[in-house]
Amino acid sequence: QQVEASLRRALDHEEFTLHYQAKVNLDTGMITGAEALLRWRHPEWGMVAPARFIPVAEATGLILPIGRWVLGEACKQAKRWLDLGLPIGAIAVNISAIQLRQEDFVSRVKAILHQTGLPGRHLQLEITESVLMADAAHNGTVLQQLKDIGVQWAVDDFGTGYSSLSYLSQFPIDVLKIDHSFVSSIETGPHDGIIASAVIGMGNNLDLCVVAEGVETWAQVEFLRQRHCDEAQGFLFSHPIPSDAFAKLLVAGP
Ligand code: G
Numbered sequence: 001q002q003v004e005a006s007l008r009r010a011l012d013h014e015e016f017t018l019h020y021q022a023k024v025n026l027d028t029g030m031i032t033g034a035e036a037l038l039r040w041r042h043p044e045w046g047m048v049a050p051a052r053f054i055p056v057a058e059a060t061g062l063i064l065p066i067g068r069w070v071l072g073e074a075c076k077q078a079k080r081w082l083d084l085g086l087p088i089g090a091i092a093v094n095i096s097a098i099q100l101r102q103e104d105f106v107s108r109v110k111a112i113l114h115q116t117g118l119p120g121r122h123l124q125l126e127i128t129e130s131v132l133m134a135d136a137a138h139n140g141t142v143l144q145q146l147k148d149i150g151v152q153w154a155v156d157d158f159g160t161g162y163s164s165l166s167y168l169s170q171f172p173i174d175v176l177k178i179d180h181s182f183v184s185s186i187e188t189g190p191h192d193g194i195i196a197s198a199v200i201g202m203g204n205n206l207d208l209c210v211v212a213e214g215v216e217t218w219a220q221v222e223f224l225r226q227r228h229c230d231e232a233q234g235f236l237f238s239h240p241i242p243s244d245a246f247a248k249l250l251v252a253g254p
């Protein structure tokens with residue numbers, strides 16, 4: 001396939017880049033960190049959306065070298081910002097099931113942190129709940145080993161999978177990200193508002209940091225704030241932007 005052949009060359013030709021989307025504390029308005037999001041600048045096709053190439057990368061195993069590049073790049077960048085004295089908090093990186101399943105995943109992450117000099121507490125790893133539940137016994141060990149060196153774990157797209165919060169609490173999870181599909185209709189769809197409220201409430205009781213994704217309006221912010229949702233991420237605060245633009249945002253505030 002065309003995408004696959006191009007993907008194989010993309011790493012060598014430095015066609016990938018990371019954009020960063022701010023996460024904001026809903027009480028203080030301060031930036032608490034960012035999610036690193038992969039972007040592919042194809043020489044002819046222009047920007048290719050992750051939705052178009054991540055599934056291909058996963059199906060072909062190319063997600064492994066690409067995922068390693070993403071982790072290395074995000075950690076390198078985070079260390080640069082730290083050295084500049086910027087309050088970066090934790091930089092979140094999306095991890096796919098295939099990466100997590102790798103025998104040497106833990107040692108690779110440790111090696112990257114060691115090579116870049118980034119303290120583990122400044123790295124957050126995002127996995128979806130279905131990835132987490134797929135191999136619960138193995139993942140429990142993996143999560144704990146990295147948690148032991150300060151790495152944080154976030155459950156992405158929460159609410160779209162099939163896990164229960166009580167099951168989740170058996171894993172060393174730090175962050176729960178409420179899927180944007182619930183947030184977008186938080187007020188219009190009565191059920192989504194109720195689901196979002198329930199997730200926030202239970203997340204708070206389990207001492208998890210609850211992050212709402214896809215926040216686009218101040219009305220959504222008000223709804224979330226009233227229910228003590230900790231943080232928000234979305235176009236209202238910032239789109240995913242290149243590293244230099246994110247550094248400016250860190251200095252100036254959202
Ligand atoms: O930006 P958005 O279109 O940026 O991202 C779409 C999807 O691609 C999201 O579900 C996101 O989790 C996924 N994604 C973005 N960057 C990465 C990455 O570096 N690795 C993996 N595995 N998924 C990513």
Ligand code: G
Pocket residue numbers: 021037094156157180213214215216233234235236240
């Ligand atoms: O990893 P995850 O599936 O959460 O990826 C986040 C995706 O959501 C990315 O594609 C990102 O560009 C997108 N996104 C981020 N903020 C918003 C927002 O406010 N509204 C919408 N519709 N999408 C968003």
Ligand code: MN
Pocket residue numbers: 035094126156
């Ligand atoms: Mn994510």
Ligand code: NA
Pocket residue numbers: 156157158177179180213
């Ligand atoms: Na998400």
